[in-house]
Amino acid sequence: MSLLKAEDITVRDGGTTLLAPLSLSLEPGEPLVVLGETGSGKSLMAQALMGTLPPELQATGHVALGNRELNAGDPDRFRGLWGREIGVLPQEPWLSLDPLMRVDRQVAEAHALVRGLSRRDALARASVDLDALGLSGAGASYPHQLSGGMAQRVAIAAARAGGARIVIADEPTKGLDAARRDDVANLLLTEMGETGGILVITHDLALARRIGGRLIVLRAGAVVERGTTREIFAAPRAAYTKELFAADPENWTPRRQRAATGATVIGAKDLSVARAGRTLFSGLSFEILAGGILGVTGPSGCGKSSLGDALLGLVAPAQGTVARTPEAHPFAFQKLYQDPVAAFPRKRSLGKTLQDMQGLIKGQQPKIETLLDALGLDPRLLARRPGAVSGGELQRFALLRILLRQPRFVFADEPTSRLDPITQAKVIELFVRTAVQDNVALMLVSHDPALIRNTGDAVLSLDPASPPVGGELAETTPAASFGVS
Amino acid sequence: MSALDIHAAPRRGLPWSRVIGSVLLLMVAALAALGSLVVPGDPFAQSLAKALSGPEPAAPLGYDHLGRSIYHRLVHALRLSPLIALAAVATAGAAGLILGSLAAARGGWIDRALVMLADALLALPGLLLVLIVLAMMPGTAVGFWAGLSLVLWVEFFRLTRAATRETLASPAVQASRLLGFGPAYVFRIHVWPEIAPMMLTAAAFGTATAIMAIAALGFVYVGMRAPAPELGLMMVELLPYWREAPMALLSPVIATFVLLLGLTLLAGSREQ
Structure with a gap:
């Protein structure tokens, strides 16, 4: 049975339609990726699913969560689900953690306030959660002492602390280096496990490919293409998807390097x-x-x-x-x-x-x-x-x-x-x-x-990790006369 | 991409407090400018027979303890303190703007010296500083102007310096400089638009502070000297007669209140 089923979710701002009717379902153990550029309406869709749209926008459609039926046009009804059924992984989590609070307290807060555990139980659960995410011993640190990836794991622990089986990750790799991207993808997949559900919203093709599962490509508030991630990446059908994949720097045709002649x-x-x-x-x-x-x-x-x-x-x-x-x-x-x-x-x-x-x-x-x-x-x-x-x-x-x-x-x-x-x-x-x-x-x-x-x-x-002092030229093209030492 | 991007710009309503503040100030200004044209009269003419008597056509607010028309004294008082205050704010604003931009642009010892001077002045109670200057030029408008300017420039200096430093460090200014624009362009196009709204707020608050300082010093007999019509002085002169002539005492109080409220509303309603 689906964890979440949304039917004909539409978002309007007065007369303009920002998101055309969209239906999706989230299955346990199968991630769903929504891919699109800025302004494609992918964040709006997530907000409509959560009931967190800004008040000047109107949503219509039905959301079924487990055995509950909700109307997207009545966002107040969603409030009770936040943290308990749906958790949100915020963008750039190191900015959304409280800088003055030890991280185990931040996770325990969700256990105590959302689940109603006692302070001591909540702290105990928080430390179990952090251990499970490979953060043993980091509980007493403050967010500024953590790396970006560690902060992300703390945010995941806090998002899941209320018992939410569904996690919505909006641009989880925003602000992270390419090297960290795979870590985030692995983390999200591990967290989902066999029974949870994740909805990943991104414009990052590498992340989408890494997450796998099923894929929805959005453009200007309308679905361009949907299917399994693997099939779409192997053979995109829609012209826009093709264009999007071709625009990935990995797929660019290398420029013919010219022997430089100028001064x-x-x-x-x-x-x-x-x-x-x-x-x-x-x-x-x-x-x-x-x-x-x-x-x-x-x-x-x-x-x-x-x-x-x-x-x-x-x-x-x-x-x-x-x-x-x-x-x-x-x-x-x-x-x-x-x-x-x-x-x-x-x-x-x-x-x-x-x-x-x-x-x-x-x-x-x-x-x-x-x-x-x-x-x-x-x-x-x-x-x-x-x-x-x-x-x-x-x-x-x-x-x-x-x-x-x-x-x-x-x-x-x-x-x-x-x-x-x-x-x-x-x-x-x-x-x-x-x-x-x-x-x-x-x-x-x-x-x-x-x-x-x-x-x-x-x-x-320039990679400070490889050379002993300072940078070195890992790759140079001898054809171009860049006198590099 | 982020959730914030799609939030529509906040619907901008009329800033009511600013409108009300402007209306109050316009009313006071109209009274000060046109008051003696509407009802001609002399704020210094005494007629002891009419002391503390009620309103009549020639004196719409009645008479004080020396039989002078309160209306005409009020009209003159409302010219005096705001004029001194505006002059002091203009001087202080100009000084603060110039010194603040200088400190931000030059840095180094100029910056350190100016900041130290501003901090030293900030450590002194403002009224004390005005009193010291007034001790040299007792009871004169020029003394007030000089003393108040000396107190008020610090605020303008600090605001200008902080905002200018931030703006000068921005990529936009770096780009303009790389493209060859000079300091005048950078100030006019980059710095001034950022600090202008702050300056307006600081100027309105500064004017209110100055008017209050003049009235407070008048009230304790160390400001303007009698018989000059001045708001604080009028209040303290009429205070002993509050039982016989409550309206006479309330007139300068209400006028001061309206003036300060108008300035505060004008200053405090900056959006975000």
């Missing part, structure tokens, strides 16, 4: 950078030529961004030198940011910001209209503020603003890590094409090794 634009010699007294990497030497793309990858905290900042002179190197080509003008060295919204003046329209840019430069310069056209941007967006356009569009606007400056070198710091895969593929393709066309040296930084591998002319991997 050196920027170079590092024996470079070391330290942050807060810790050496991030040392003895790094390389050159980037005009039109060349250097891909930099490595786990978070390895100094990828600091390397770029050091090249731009935003961070002083601990040792070594950065040499720029003398013929470039002083503002020819530019940066693209991870979060483009934070890189624009918050309260100014994009058009005004770009006009400011044009007003600053004397002499001949590219036209905004031509660039809008080349980057596939709608001129009507110029009237909006940075917060009111999509991430992919804004990142293209950031590129446009930099192109007005006629750059020679661009450091792109995780420029697509907040974009969904299809947009990411388009934006990266655009960046690469622009760099090659305009003969701009590009340093592309990403935590995703596949993206870097398939994009860069040369790859620099």
